[in-house]
Structures are given as C-alpha cells and as structure tokens.
Amino acid sequence: MNYSEAMDYLNSVATKGSIYGLETMRLLLREFGNPQDGLKCIHVAGTNGKGSVIAFIDSVLRRAGYKTGRYISPAVLDYCEKIQINGEYISEEDVAELITEIKEVAEKIKEATVFEIETIMAFLYFARSDCDYVILETGLGGAEDATNVIKNPLASVIASISMDHMNILGDTLEEIASCKAGIIKENCPAVIMKQKPSVQKVFEDRCRQMNSKLTVADYDMATVKSEDIKYRRFDYKEFEDIVISLTGRYQINNAVLALEVIKELRTIGIDISDEAVCEGMVKADWPARFSCLDDGEVKFFADGAHNEDAARSLRETMLQYFDGKKFVFIMGVLADKEYEKVIALTADMAEFIITITPPSPRALDAEQLKMAVSKVNRNVTAALTLKEAVLGAYEYAKSGDDAEDYVIVAFGSLSYMGDLYRVMDVRKAERS
Structure with missing residues (x-):
C-alpha cells in the first residue's frame, strides 16, 4: 500500500468501532517478536495535560543528548505527528510500509482497531530506530489501553484527572482515576500530579498494591517569579529559574510533573544535566495550547x-x-x-x-x-x-x-x- 491506501485502510477499520482490552495487542505483537519489550518507556496517562507533560520530558531528554521516541494521540496538525523521533514526524512512506506489514499479520491472526494498529506501528518504528527512550501517551484510560502492554516502564506518569469519556471510564473522578491507575506496574515508580484527596488515594492504594514507589508532584510548592504572555519563570524544589514558554498558569503544574519525572530518571542513573533541564523546558512546544x-x-x-x-x-x-x-x-x-x-x-x-x-x-x-x-x-x-x-x-x-x-x-x-x-x-x- 502507498500512504493514501494505508489511510483508506485505517478509515475502513475505524467503521468497525473499538474494543478495549489487551488480548489482540498481545497476539499481534507476539508475531512481531514483541518489539515493545526492548523499549525503555515513560508511560503517561491523565485527562488533561498529558501532551504538555510529554513535550517537556521529550524536550529535556533530547537536550540531554538522547534519541527519543514520542507517541501521542490524537494528532493535532498532521497524521504523522502521532509518531515522532527527536521531534521529527514519521514519514508517509514509513507509515505506508508499516501499516502494510501490520495489515498482513492482522488479517491472518486477528483484526485490530485503528489505535491498536497505530500503537503497534509506533513500537515497531521506535524499536527499529534504536530509540534510547520512548514516551508513550495512553489513548483512553490506562488499564485496558493498547499502550499498556509494556511491562516495566521507567516511570508511570499521571497528569490531572477530570471528567471525560464517562461512558467508558466511569461516572466519578475516582472511577476514572482507577482506570488510569492501571498503568502503574509492579515495582515500577509512579509519578503523579497532586490530586484531590479521594482521587489521590486511588493512586496511593494502587502503588501499595503494586509495591511501586510513589512521587507526588505538588504544584503548590512552585514559586512563580515572573510571568507574562510569552514566558513563565519559577522555582520548584531544587530546580531554580525554570522558564517555560507554554502559555497559561496551569502549564506550571504540568512542568512540575515533568520535573519530578526528570528527577526520577536521574535516580535510576540517566544522565540529565541542569543545562539540559533548563534548555529543554523552555524549548518545549505543544500546538493548540493557548x-x-x-x-x-x-x-x-x-x-x-x-x-x-x-x-x-x-x-x-x-x-x-x-x-x-x-x-x-x-x-x-x-x-x-x-x-x-x-x-x-x-x-x-x-x-x-x-x-x-x-x-x-x-x-x-x-x-x-x-x-x-x-x-x-x-x-x-x-x-x-x-x-x-x-x-x-x-x-x-x-x-x-x-x-x-x-x-x-x-x-x-x-x-x-x-x-x-x-x-x-x-x-x-x-x-x-
């Protein structure tokens, strides 16, 4: 298939709807040798702010000299934006080639949803490109999301929780949080944004159950030093004079969560200099966020x-x-x-x-x-x-x-x- 034919194929698959669960992903990925198992992933869930948090983390890791893969949904500007390496979109040629490959396997084994196909495409692309680190955004929820086939994330990250997709995730914040908490894996660290007490308890309980170290990013500990329409400057714990260009006071909350993730990555031996942090935070960009x-x-x-x-x-x-x-x-x-x-x-x-x-x-x-x-x-x-x-x-x-x-x-x-x-x-x- 060429790119246009690949898009037509995805559109035809989309008419069949979505099924949530990991069975199909595991069956198909096994046919490809489980490429996701060789990736070092940072897994990000949440209702609002996921994309901004991912943009901050990706930007910092790139400035630290690492080759990063980024998987996001939905795309904002261009379909190929969903899968990026070092900020460069996957090419239309690679999309066509990978979807052709996945289609052939799916037709023999089991039909997949659009998001499952795209997630497999991302895993294959990142694995074959030898990415140092991959930042994955959940599509919907967490526990039953196609991205949740990864086994040992470097960090499970959860941004703000609010009411959305209630027909699937639940009618209360606590039910929605429980779905998102499904990305927290046994003995793998979790970094979450400070939540309302009843929601935070959901994550605390999950971390105890999974024996996972929990870090809470407390945006109330950020000291805003200056702010205008173009830049926000703040201190957070040991991070001083952090400047971000993403607009809105709420972006400081997302930045604080990203900083706690960077701190966690440092504790497991990933070399990230203060210069990389400062440069990466200010250079982070994310479209359609004011x-x-x-x-x-x-x-x-x-x-x-x-x-x-x-x-x-x-x-x-x-x-x-x-x-x-x-x-x-x-x-x-x-x-x-x-x-x-x-x-x-x-x-x-x-x-x-x-x-x-x-x-x-x-x-x-x-x-x-x-x-x-x-x-x-x-x-x-x-x-x-x-x-x-x-x-x-x-x-x-x-x-x-x-x-x-x-x-x-x-x-x-x-x-x-x-x-x-x-x-x-x-x-x-x-x-x-």
Whole structure:
C-alpha cells in the first residue's frame, strides 16, 4: 500500500468501532517478536495535560543528548505527528510500509482497531530506530489501553484527572482515576500530579498494591517569579529559574510533573544535566495550547479545551493575560463531550461567537452548537466553513473602534486545530 491506501485502510477499520482490552495487542505483537519489550518507556496517562507533560520530558531528554521516541494521540496538525523521533514526524512512506506489514499479520491472526494498529506501528518504528527512550501517551484510560502492554516502564506518569469519556471510564473522578491507575506496574515508580484527596488515594492504594514507589508532584510548592504572555519563570524544589514558554498558569503544574519525572530518571542513573533541564523546558512546544497564531493588530489564539476542567483553565488564562480586552470566539465541539459545561464557562466572556462543525463523525453541527450557545450569549452565528469563521472573526474585530482591543480565541476540540493552523498559514502567506 502507498500512504493514501494505508489511510483508506485505517478509515475502513475505524467503521468497525473499538474494543478495549489487551488480548489482540498481545497476539499481534507476539508475531512481531514483541518489539515493545526492548523499549525503555515513560508511560503517561491523565485527562488533561498529558501532551504538555510529554513535550517537556521529550524536550529535556533530547537536550540531554538522547534519541527519543514520542507517541501521542490524537494528532493535532498532521497524521504523522502521532509518531515522532527527536521531534521529527514519521514519514508517509514509513507509515505506508508499516501499516502494510501490520495489515498482513492482522488479517491472518486477528483484526485490530485503528489505535491498536497505530500503537503497534509506533513500537515497531521506535524499536527499529534504536530509540534510547520512548514516551508513550495512553489513548483512553490506562488499564485496558493498547499502550499498556509494556511491562516495566521507567516511570508511570499521571497528569490531572477530570471528567471525560464517562461512558467508558466511569461516572466519578475516582472511577476514572482507577482506570488510569492501571498503568502503574509492579515495582515500577509512579509519578503523579497532586490530586484531590479521594482521587489521590486511588493512586496511593494502587502503588501499595503494586509495591511501586510513589512521587507526588505538588504544584503548590512552585514559586512563580515572573510571568507574562510569552514566558513563565519559577522555582520548584531544587530546580531554580525554570522558564517555560507554554502559555497559561496551569502549564506550571504540568512542568512540575515533568520535573519530578526528570528527577526520577536521574535516580535510576540517566544522565540529565541542569543545562539540559533548563534548555529543554523552555524549548518545549505543544500546538493548540493557548498557542498564538497571529501576534498582529488582532491577536489570535488556538486552544484544544474540550471539557470542563480545560475550559476553566482557558477562562483563567484569558482573564489573566487579557483582562479588559474584548473576545471573539470560534467554537467547534464533538457531540459526545460535555460541551454545555464548556459553553457555561466561556460563552459569557465573548462579544461575538462563531460556531463551526469540526471535521469528525462525532462533531456537533454548527447550527446545533449555535442554539446551545445562544442560551448563554445571543450574539452568535454559525459558519459553513472554518475559513468563513476565521474571516468573520477578523472582520468583526476590525469593525470596532480599535482592533487592538480584540482577541480572537478558537477552541472546543482538537479535531479541527490542524485545519485551523492550515487556514491561518494560508492567510499569513496571502498577506505577506
């Protein structure tokens, strides 16, 4: 298969739905000689913040001179973004070759889901590329996630826990935490973000059961020294003058978790200098996390906030950096998310809102989203295309007395962020 045919194959597999469990993964990986068993993995789960934590860890390890593999989902900008080595995306040719190889085995042994195929592809790619370290992001949950076939992670890392995917993971934070805790393995260290007491107890109990050393990253121990829209500088325990460029006070929480992981890696003999830590933290980048796509007269930001906790963080970030400004929102959501809670936390802030339909079979139609938003803010319209929404947002912002008073923020789902980046790139090229 070529790349286009490989994508068609994955799309055909996607129509068959998903089954959670590790049986298929173990059967198929055995046919490939269990490539995952030779990888030194850092396994990351959580509801919000996983991608940022992974970006920090990956960046630091690369600055320390190591060859790193990174496996993330979903992709934000490009399909090949899911699998990276030293920040470079897997090539379309390698994707096509690996999926062809996996398809042949799966058709003989047992059909796999899209995520299982992609996870096997990642394991094969990293093993054949001789990566020093691999950072794996769970797809959904933890215990039954396809990535959880790894046996002895260097660290099991858990970011913040909040309400999401309740139809699969459970209706309470404690039930969701229990699913995530499944990545904690016997005698392998666990590093978790400080959680509410009842949630933290779930992880403490799991670590006792698995005889796992537990480290809690306590963001309350971070001392913020300076902060603006571009940089945050803070101290955390022995780490002094750490600077990060990912925007938002909540990113300090993610950075603190990453620092505790780095500290744990040092204790098992991995050489990571203070210089690598400082350079890696400030150079870490992660798209669609209150990312500035236009720093001109009208500033334009993109954020993947799609659930209640992420929307709350987004609201706090907007108020922190742009209090007194006028907001224009572009919103697109998935129908199976708690989008009403996202609306409740954000819609009242905007002077004008444009809804769009994300490019996903799970998308909520722009007109339906418009109706939901109108219950909170009546100054809302639905756009037929994302390009129309972007043009409309700029047009509205520039129709006022002072365009510099306006900030455009696009959010609601990561599923349309890749298209948004491309629309903004075209706009920038046309204006240059």
